[in-house]
Amino acid sequence: MKTGFVQFRPILGDVNANVEAIDRLVRSVEQVDLLVLPELCTTGYNFDSKEQAWELSEPIHDGTFVKHLVSLCREKKMHIVAGINERDGDKLYNSAVLVGPTGVVGKYRKLHLFMNEKDIFQPGDLGLPVFDLGWARIGLLICFDWIFPEVWRILALEGADIICHPSNLVIPGLCQRAVPINALINRMYVVTANRIGAEGDLTFTGLSTIADPNGEVIAQASPEDEEVAVVDIDVALARDKMITPRNHLINDRRPQEYRRLMEP
């Protein structure tokens, strides 16, 4: 199966231009089963104010962008994961949505908010769901979630084969180094779709990455250029959790020793 990322330069506040760029880049791919777009890919990231973020937000259910993604997925017979500024009632969430030819498959709301996101978004309240596409089980993380090892592990325990990780990474190189390690120690594929460009004092670091369950980087974009990468992946590799003939990554855990992880 073919999986990839779209790395591009969203323009803060210009939803139309961003959706056009997404459309052009997704259509540039000949054949793909699953594409991952960056975090907040239609709105940009570094909002001047909560009001600006609010104006740019939209609901997932019946939202214009999500409906557009569904029609794109129908046309291309594919699935897309996209980061979205989600409006729900009077609240905003930094969310990722998984969309396919027949509609929204599922969504995730960022559990761990970075810096000034804390002034704009509610912390995620949907846990760490895994969605089964038949050919693969998909887990979703967003950007700064990467620094919390718990989330990768929970998705592995829930059976995720591929972690789709829309991002707007600003700390140079750290996440990109950690992604293959998280892929390795959980034996999963990880697709980190990062953005490029700058907004105010934030520069986004590109280097979108696909890592395989052996911890190898099988695709990586440049730090500064627009890029779509698609690779063949073998989901069976992610389902084989034997790291040696006698060591199973999941069954060798000692959960009764891990109580401390649950305490505040």
Next chain:
Amino acid sequence: MKTGFVQFRPILGDVNANVEAIDRLVRSVEQVDLLVLPELCTTGYNFDSKEQAWELSEPIHDGTFVKHLVSLCREKKMHIVAGINERDGDKLYNSAVLVGPTGVVGKYRKLHLFMNEKDIFQPGDLGLPVFDLGWARIGLLICFDWIFPEVWRILALEGADIICHPSNLVIPGLCQRAVPINALINRMYVVTANRIGAEGDLTFTGLSTIADPNGEVIAQASPEDEEVAVVDIDVALARDKMITPRNHLINDRRPQEYRRLMEP
């Protein structure tokens, strides 16, 4: 404060030669506060049988090797972490002992056994203790434990500043890539003391590593040579868990979302 590792080539079954090598290498260091030795550093690793492992084991309390370490620590005004084939009653444990000038400070028993260790050792039953030396809090892990992200995190939550990680690593490079990431995402120092040489079909990979709380490798040995490395470390760096002005690595966790980690 000065912390380091001793990388050397233990000889399977020759405790006297191994203790002599340890003695020579520890004495070669001018001044150090904490030195980490490899896993099973007095006995070698790849036992022919459980009987051989039993013959080579010794207790920690009042054991010959541990008493020797205490006198070495007293003489050099230092602490040592050493991997030891621990006999306790009729059981063997793959253990690490933390020793200082006044005696044994604490011990840890490997929670996650690798390959044929399962035929020889009991799985660890002492949890993941942290020992306070006054100038630093010490957590202990052994070799294959590294692949379980839970253990690094638990030690960070328990306040460890330095993880001492006696190892006999055989899978080329994987752990050595993961160590700086675990140091980074938990903001701790990690000292991985690996061995070199071969025993039967196992070749040990050297590359003993010290990583700092920024995820930088501040010392690394060669893959094949005997080596002692000592670096200055700043424990305050490990106690500062702010990764941005508004993000604290520990306080930003969402433990109520991590229940899945405790389930079998």
